[in-house]
Amino acid sequence: MSAVPRPAPSCTPDVPPFDLARIRSDFPILGIEVNGKPLAYLDNAASAQMPTPVIDRIVSYQRREHANIHRAVHYLSETATAAYEGARAKVQGFLNAKEEREIIYTSGTTEAINLVMYGYGRKFLGDGDEIIVSQLEHHSNIVPWQMLCGEKGCRLRVIPCDDRGVLDLDAYEKLFNERTRFVAITHVSNALGTVNPVRAMIAAAHARGVPVLVDGAQAAPHIAVDVQELDCDFYCFSAHKLCGPTGMGALYGKAAMLEKMAPFKGGGDMILSVTFEKTTYAPLPAKFEAGTPHIAGAVALGATLDYLARVGMHDIAAWEHSLLEYATRQFETLEGVRIIGTAPEKAAVLSFEVKGVHPHDVGTILNEEGVAVRTGHHCAQPVMQRFRVPATVRASFAFYNTMAEVDQLVAGIRRVQQMFA
Amino acid sequence: MDSKQLYQEVILDHNRKPRNWGRLERASHHAEGLNPLCGDHIWVSLELDGDRVSNVAFEGQSCAICKASASMMTANIKGKSVGEVEQLIREFRDMATGKLDVARQSNHLGRLSVFAGVKDLPSRVKCAILPWHTLHAAFAQQESASTEGDQDPFAASTARGRSA
Ligand SMILES: Cc1ncc(COP(=O)(O)O)c(C=O)c1O
Numbered sequence: 001m002s003a004v005p006r007p008a009p010s011c012t013p014d015v016p017p018f019d020l021a022r023i024r025s026d027f028p029i030l031g032i033e034v035n036g037k038p039l040a041y042l043d044n045a046a047s048a049q050m051p052t053p054v055i056d057r058i059v060s061y062q063r064r065e066h067a068n069i070h071r072a073v074h075y076l077s078e079t080a081t082a083a084y085e086g087a088r089a090k091v092q093g094f095l096n097a098k099e100e101r102e103i104i105y106t107s108g109t110t111e112a113i114n115l116v117m118y119g120y121g122r123k124f125l126g127d128g129d130e131i132i133v134s135q136l137e138h139h140s141n142i143v144p145w146q147m148l149c150g151e152k153g154c155r156l157r158v159i160p161c162d163d164r165g166v167l168d169l170d171a172y173e174k175l176f177n178e179r180t181r182f183v184a185i186t187h188v189s190n191a192l193g194t195v196n197p198v199r200a201m202i203a204a205a206h207a208r209g210v211p212v213l214v215d216g217a218q219a220a221p222h223i224a225v226d227v228q229e230l231d232c233d234f235y236c237f238s239a240h241k242l243c244g245p246t247g248m249g250a251l252y253g254k255a256a257m258l259e260k261m262a263p264f265k266g267g268g269d270m271i272l273s274v275t276f277e278k279t280t281y282a283p284l285p286a287k288f289e290a291g292t293p294h295i296a297g298a299v300a301l302g303a304t305l306d307y308l309a310r311v312g313m314h315d316i317a318a319w320e321h322s323l324l325e326y327a328t329r330q331f332e333t334l335e336g337v338r339i340i341g342t343a344p345e346k347a348a349v350l351s352f353e354v355k356g357v358h359p360h361d362v363g364t365i366l367n368e369e370g371v372a373v374r375t376g377h378h379c380a381q382p383v384m385q386r387f388r389v390p391a392t393v394r395a396s397f398a399f400y401n402t403m404a405e406v407d408q409l410v411a412g413i414r415r416v417q418q419m420f421a
Numbered sequence: 422m423d424s425k426q427l428y429q430e431v432i433l434d435h436n437r438k439p440r441n442w443g444r445l446e447r448a449s450h451h452a453e454g455l456n457p458l459c460g461d462h463i464w465v466s467l468e469l470d471g472d473r474v475s476n477v478a479f480e481g482q483s484c485a486i487c488k489a490s491a492s493m494m495t496a497n498i499k500g501k502s503v504g505e506v507e508q509l510i511r512e513f514r515d516m517a518t519g520k521l522d523v524a525r526q527s528n529h530l531g532r533l534s535v536f537a538g539v540k541d542l543p544s545r546v547k548c549a550i551l552p553w554h555t556l557h558a559a560f561a562q563q564e565s566a567s568t569e570g571d572q573d574p575f576a577a578s579t580a581r582g583r584s585a
Contacts, residue, residue, distance in 0.1 A: 358484035360459050364545060365428065376459060390460030390482060419428055420436075420485070 012322040017315040023400050026051040026307075030400060037370030040405035045190050045218060045349055045396030046374050048243045050304075057303035058245065061296050068292055070269060084295050087302025088285070091250050094305045095235060096226040101284040102258065104251040105298055109217040110140040112236030112251035113184070115288060116213055117144040119261035121182065127153035129181040132205075134159040134167055134196070135386055136189040139379040141215045145184060159185070161386065165192040165341040172201065176208050183212040187219035191380040191394065192341025193324075193349030195219070199230050206231065211257065217241055221398070222320055222347045224313040233257050239297065243398075244304035248297030251288075258284050265290040316399040320348035323397040327406045334413060340387050348397035351378075354413060357420045359391040365419065366393075369412035371405075427538035427545075428485070431493075436485035441478045441495035454481075454555030456547050456568040461487045465495075465555045472502045477556075484548050486539065491552035493533055503560060505529075510553045516540070517549050 016023075024030050027049050032039050041049060061083060067076035069084050091103045106112040121144075125131070131145050135158055142156075149156055157180075159172045183205045188195050202212045213234035216225060220237035227235050234257070239248035253261075263270055263281055267290035272280040281287045308316065327350050331337055336355035354362050363375035374394045377384045384391065395409055445451075448466035455462050463481030467474055477499060479491045494513075498506045512528045515521035519540035523530055539549045547568040558566035 360484040360545065360548065361428070361486070364542060390462075419433065 012325050013318055014322065016319050016322075018311060018319070018399075020319075020400070020402060023311065024402075026053065027400055028052060028055075034370045034372070035368050037368075038408075040369075040371045040401075040408045042395040042397060042401065042405065042409060043372045043374045044221075044398035044401075045241070045378075045394065047240045047246065048221060048398050049400070050243055050245070051307055053307050054244060054300050054303045058296055058300045061299045065299075066296070069295055070286075080295055083299045083302070084293070087298045087305075090302040090305045091252075094220075094225070094309075095250075095252050096228055097252050098228060099255055102252055102255050104253065104258070104285045104288040105293055106236070106249045106251050107247050107294065108238040108240070108249035109138075109215060109236045110238075112234075112249055113141055113213065113215065114144050115251055115264040116234050116236075116253070116261075117148050118264050119288070120211075120257065121145070121148045121154075122152070123260075123262045125152055125154050125181050128179055129154045130157050130175075130177065130179045131155070132157045132159060132172070132175050132180060132183045132185075132210075134172075134185050135161045135382055136165065136167065136192065136194060136196070137184070137186055137380065137382070138190050138215065138217065139381070140217075141184050141186060141213075142382070145182075154181070155179075158382075161194070164343050165189065165194045165383075165387075166343045167194070167196055167201075169197070169201070169204075173204060176205075176210070180205075180208065180210050183210055184215070185212065186215040186217075187225075188216075188222065188347045188349075189341070189380070189383070190218045190349070191378040191383040191392070192343065192351055193218075193346040193396075194341060194343040195223070195345040195347055197345075198232070202230055202232050218347060218349075222317055224317070227252050239301040239304060242301075242304050242308065245294075245297045245300045248294050248301050250301070255284060258288070263287050263290070267291045269293075311399060319399050320397050320401075323401055323403070323406060324348040324350065326403055327395065327397070327409070330406060330410045334410065334417075336417060337413060340389065340392050350395045350397075351392040352395075353389055353392055354416055354420075357416055359393045361420070362393045362413070362416050365416045366409070366412040369408065369415065371395075371409050371412045373409070427536075427542065429535050431532065431535050432485065432489040435489035435492040439479075439488055439492040441492065441499075443478045443480055445476055445478050450559040450562065452555050452559035452564055452566055454551045454558070454566045454568075456483075456487075456551050458569065459484065459548065461548055461551055463487065463491055463552060463555060465491070465552065465559050467556075467559060469503070472504070474498050474501055474503070474506060479552065479555075483551070484545075486536075486545055486548040487551050490536060490549045493535075494552050494556065497531070497533060498556075506556070507560070509533075510557050513553050514550055517546050 029049050065079045067080045069081040088103050092100045157175045160168050205212045211233040214232045216235050216237040221242045235252040240246040270290040340351045359375040376391045445466040449469045451466035461483035465479045467477040477495045517539050523534040523537050536549050539545050555566045
């Protein structure tokens with residue numbers, strides 16, 4: 001497995017590299033109608049839909065395998081523990097982490113970033129230290145670091161991007177100085193789709209001894225990730241963007257980093273021994289998993305990764321790229337539509353504005369046509385400020401989308417333009 | 422509902438050609454309204470002549486629903502007393518949130534009832550209400566209104582007295 005982002009395979013197949021009809025039949029929700037029209041679900045960057053094998057796995061877990069984990073000797077507790085820990089091995093495989101204990105379950109990307117901020121940032125950063133983030137971050141990779149700045153007197157430095165939404169790597173290099181202590185960057189921009197060259201960016205930080213967290217929320221669903229090849233110190237993702245459950249995600253951290261960090265939450269399961277004088281923390285990964293976790297979520301995440309592996313991450317990337325290219329070409333035939341985010345390396349995200357029409361009106365009318373898109377600032381207000389728009393409309397594709405759904409989107413936009421003409 | 426029902430010609434027309442656009446130089450009351458969720462941002466200014474709205478204007482950046490609502494609001498309230506307008510504000514809010522059925526219950530909304538359809542689009546209700554909410558803030562000498570937090574129009578009480 002290789003980690004160089006593979007969003008732009010040289011071949012962009014016109015026909016899906018898999019049996020698309022069969023894949024779609026795995027997703028019962030794709031069959032619903034909205035306002036009497038077939039649903040075209042193009043809001044996958046916000047949350048992707050769940051296939052039947054994953055739904056079934058949640059049900060079978062609850063029906064036959066559930067108990068609390070790590071705590072009892074009875075049959076069900078052991079079954080549940082095996083399912084929970086078995087899923088961890090799948091996450092390890094998915095990210096190609098060296099060790100299973102480097103995978104910490106979290107409620108999602110947001111919690112993973114906060115865990116690193118609390119466990120690493122609060123322990124190792126202090127007054128005057130600098131943290132580098134990019135202009136393209138989701139709020140969840142800005143606000144925790146700002147909180148740290150407020151508490152410790154650190155300073156946030158921002159890597160700018162150009163008019164295409166491509167990060168300025170020269171500017172990035174220049175941001176480093178003797179006070180730089182941490183880099184937190186997104187692998188793929190949720191608002192624009194830009195795929196950042198994180199591998200080179202990590203190498204640049206490491207050359208200066210600075211650790212790097214990569215927000216993989218938008219990359220993990222579309223790119224075969226290899227954390228060893230990237231050499232990132234931390235990587236995080238959310239299960240729900242991968243067709244898995246909400247409230248579930250994972251943090252990968254290099255064992256040496258996780259070991260020197262402070263725990264995030266105190267409670268049961270994260271200790272070796274407790275007396276009122278002293279508590280000794282459990283080894284990884286339990287040190288970071290206080291309390292009864294989302295066991296069913298972890299089990300479902302495991303089933304999700306199995307499902308994606310069966311479809312194939314490379315085929316997923318290839319088909320999504322075809323959808324993006326087709327949609328981009330169609331959009332270029334639409335007058336008065338501006339695509340925001342035109343980086344050469346993009347995941348299947350199309351942010352745009354329709355001239356003279358507010359994104360919320362576009363979204364409401366597209367909904368009428370059965371097309372689900374996201375409108376707003378996409379929790380990335382600095383991106384909106386950079387491109388001087390209050391909001392955008394965003395269509396984001398998953399491997400189960402079809403060219404016909406792109407046509408449905410384009411027809412919907414034409415209808416918007418007619419109404420507002 | 423069909424968005425055609427909401428995006429009726431009247432609404433599209435007011436969006437294209439908003440009435441009473443701008444700011445009044447000698448406003449006796451004014452307020453700024455913000456919907457941080459979607460970025461709608463408007464300013465309402467008005468002149469009171471005794472108890473009557475003698476002039477009113479608005480401007481801002483917003484979606485069509487918000488802009489048309491503001492435009493029709495300004496056209497509607499000129500010459501009305503503060504009490505009459507406050508009544509309209511209540512009725513408009515109740516219509517948009519589905520508490521007032523304009524077809525069955527008596528009301529003073531008239532043509533403003535083209536906005537009744539927003540009650541089926543929860544994500545757009547606040548767009549329609551924002552101008553009215555801002556107008557209410559202007560009457561109350563509050564300088565700003567927001568659709569979120571303690572100024573949420575869905576919260577029980579939103580009036581926070583502050584002199585201009
Ligand atoms: C790039 C990016 N980072 C972080 C997040 C936050 O993910 P979650 O809400 O699942 O914690 C998202 C989700 O929208 C995202 O797109």
